[in-house]
Amino acid sequence: MSRRALLGSAALGVAGAALAACGGGSPTASPPSTPFSPATGPARRVGVPPDPRAPAGSDQLPQVDHIVVVMMENHSFDNMLGVLGRGDGLALGPKGQPTATNPDGHGNRIRSFHMATPCQLNGKPSQAWNASHAQFAGGSNQGFVSSDSGPVSMGYWTSADMPFTNSLASTFPLADRYFASVMAQTYPNRRYLLAGTSLGLVDDTYPTALPPNGTVFDSLNKYGIPWKNYYSSVPTAGVFISSMAQPLITRGLVPIADFHTDCASGNLPGFSLVDPDFAKQSEEDPQDIQYGDAFLARVVNAVMSGPKWGKTLLVWSYDEHGGYYDHVPPPVAVTPDDVPPMLAPTDVPGAFDRLGFRVPAGVVGPYARKNHVSHTVYDHTSVLRLVETKWNLPALTRRDAAANDLLDMVDFNGPPAFLHPPALHAAADPAVRASCLVTGAGTVPPSSAVVAAH
DSSP states (O other): OOOOHHHHHHHHSSOOOGGGGGOOOOOOOOOOOOSOOSSSSSSOBBBBSTTTTOTTTSOOOOTTOOOOOOOEEEEOOOHHHHSSSSSSSBBBTSSOOOOOOOOSSEEEEEEEEOOOOOOOSOOOSOOOOHHHHHHHGGGOOOOOTTTTTTTTEEEETTTTHHHHHHOOOHHHHHEEEEOSSSSSSSHHHHHHHHHHHTTTTOOOOOOOOOOTTTTTHHHHHHTTTTEEEEEEOOGGGGGGGGGOHHHHHHTTTEEHHHHHHHHHHHHSSSSSEEEOOOOTTTTOTOTTHHHHHHHHHHHHHHHHSSSSGGGEEEEEEOOOOOOOOOSSOOOOOSSSSOOOOOTTTTSOOOOOOOOOOOOOEESSSTTBOTOOOOOOBBBBBHHHHHHHHTTTBBSHHHHHHHHHGGGBOOOOOOTTTTOOOOOOOOOOTTTTTTTHHHHHTTTOOOOEEEOOOO
């Protein structure tokens, strides 16, 4: 059974009776941690809220009633926004073409190139633990093509391919130092989004242990803060598979149609996690990325057109880089806990002391800063820190205790810059270039991208 199918079974409540016996403990204290980037205040400890003077669970950001998070899949900043012309993207040569290259291991270099179609190769590139560490190449980021990713890792798309995503990134604040949480696959990174740790996971499998301090959903439940995980095919909540046997979690899992209904009626919960159809809309290879552009547009437009726009903050990002090239080396980070990576004998050594590669990310809301690109270091635990800042919730791990909270991209001191939602570019229409579903990604790499060694 595939990883998606297994997770889907769990989401439908058939995870198995054995899962009911798995559970997490109560929050525990931890030694102080050092932030992985300049902190706006003193470093927190695990189990301590951002403001120890205020009651845990109390509202600290009255300008925002609803936090909405939508996370796509498998694209780096340079791959999706590298030629946007905003933020730290790909360097361009005299003719306006990206100059970045990577050695192919055969005496040639592969230059960054525009992907011929909006479709992708099947199973390439690779974001697995070994491939990602090979791509890092000691901090040079020169191992992409020679890793399991191959030449397609140097491909990128433009606003012609992803018009809505590029319009969103051009209009609202953009974060050009938002990194994945770990140099590994989808499930480890989505675990960081939910719990500030992968609990040792480095691949897309289903160990049954739950994080000792719980997930963000557990924290919200504890303090009576409503939440929902709106899902199109399967919910992200299932990356902690044992939680799918817990009624307090499964009651928050609702179909995507409810999101649009709740937006239109003004009934969004305090926290929303919105999931695409992971088989068609998430942008993971070999999908046609246009479907992801269209999905993101529907989510953002639903928020912007709803009656609670004035009190909503939406965060959009990608779970990891998917194996596509990015020129910014991931920085060091605090380890989330004392759980080491669960490495196979064939895995390269490593620890959870460095972030993953950059991914596209930003915020959307009435108080979003105009004409702003944030250079603050973020990762998925920054979303946790934002939620914790809003409701003064205790930190779950050393990583979210140290994280920056995304508020660099908003300004609550003056009138809302986007009181009236701006007009964004229409999303891609997959039907217009539907032929790529038959022809695939085209020639990878094109001959123009191969630079012979001298």
